[in-house]
Every structure is written in structure tokens, then in C-alpha cells.
Amino acid sequence: MTIHGDHPFLPPESERSPVRRLRGRLPSPVGLWTSSYAGKRSGLTVSSMLVADGDPGVVLGLIDPDSDLWGTLRQAKTAVVSLLGGPHQQLADAFGYVAPAPGGPFRMIEWTDTEWGPAPVGVSTWAGCRLLSPDPEEIGWSLQVQLEIAHVELLPDDIPPLVHRRGRYTVPTER
Numbered sequence: 001m002t003i004h005g006d007h008p009f010l011p012p013e014s015e016r017s018p019v020r021r022l023r024g025r026l027p028s029p030v031g032l033w034t035s036s037y038a039g040k041r042s043g044l045t046v047s048s049m050l051v052a053d054g055d056p057g058v059v060l061g062l063i064d065p066d067s068d069l070w071g072t073l074r075q076a077k078t079a080v081v082s083l084l085g086g087p088h089q090q091l092a093d094a095f096g097y098v099a100p101a102p103g104g105p106f107r108m109i110e111w112t113d114t115e116w117g118p119a120p121v122g123v124s125t126w127a128g129c130r131l132l133s134p135d136p137e138e139i140g141w142s143l144q145v146q147l148e149i150a151h152v153e154l155l156p157d158d159i160p161p162l163v164h165r166r167g168r169y170t171v172p173t174e175r
């Protein structure tokens with residue numbers, strides 16, 4: 001067996017999508033969207049999202065229409081949107097389905113059940129949200145899911161945020 005320094009599944013540069021490469025150069029916060037319905041929990045790491053201020057505020061996210069999260073969220077009509085920090089890289093990978101999680105990713109940390117879904121214990125920020133439309137618009141290969149923000153938990157902000165850029169996580173340092 002030979003160990004290579006290259007990524008085994010990375011297509012050659014000439015075959016890579018320029019749009020995906022453009023998106024990859026934009027630093028994005030790493031969020032974890034979770035929902036539960038009829039005793040089933042599901043979640044997905046989401047970095048294509050933004051928050052729109054207003055009354056009420058709204059979270060917009062690009063979600064894979066084939067994800068378990070979308071199926072559960074569509075039924076539950078509620079979700080928790082959490083912002084992950086530096087200590088949560090393995091959790092982000094597990095919910096992004098790029099790393100193993102024996103027993104499932106919900107076994108990796110503790111959770112608090114809320115009226116919006118499961119909220120991870122140990123994150124500095126999370127929002128309880130309601131789905132605005134069960135039939136969101138398709139944007140590219142994703143669904144543009146809009147969630148109305150009903151509740152926000154802002155804990156002491158001593159956890160540095162996790163940021164995704166060019167396929168890697170970074171944790172910005174404060175100056």
C-alpha cells in the first residue's frame with residue numbers, strides 16, 4: 001500500500017468547477033442545522049448561510065434537497081441553527097458526512113432538547129427557528145431554505161468561531 005500526499009478523490013484541476021472554486025475562496029461561518037420529528041433527529045453542517053436582520057430576523061441557508069435534514073425539517077417545520085467554534089471541527093465533519101461517527105454524530109456531544117429541535121451543548125450561539133416555506137426555491141443544486149428566527153441564545157463568546165475556506169477549517173485569532 002502506498003500513501004499519497006494528494007487527495008484521492010480530488011478531480012484534476014482542468015475538471016474542477018470554477019464556480020465551486022470561487023465559492024471556496026469566500027470565508028464562511030460553520031453552522032450546524034438540526035431538527036427532530038417523531039423521535040428522529042437529523043442534522044447537517046451548513047456553511048452557505050446568512051442572517052438577515054428584521055422583525056422577524058431570518059436565516060437563509062443552502063441545503064441539499066436529498067439530505068436527511070431536509071426531510072426532517074420539512075416535517076417538523078422547526079430547526080436549531082448553531083454556530084460552531086474551534087473545538088467543534090470533528091462534529092462539523094461528522095454532520096457533513098466526511099468523517100466517521102460511530103453510533104452517529106448525535107453521540108459525539110451532549111444535546112439539549114428545545115421546542116425547535118436539538119441544540120448542542122457547548123456552542124456559544126444558537127437560534128431556534130421556524131420554517132417559512134415547505135417548498136423553497138431551488139438555487140443551483142440546493143434548496144434556498146428560509147427560517148424565521150424565534151429565539152436566540154448568546155452565551156459568553158469565549159469560543160473562537162470556526163470558519164471554512166478552500167476546503168479547510170480555520171479559527172481566526174483576535175488581535
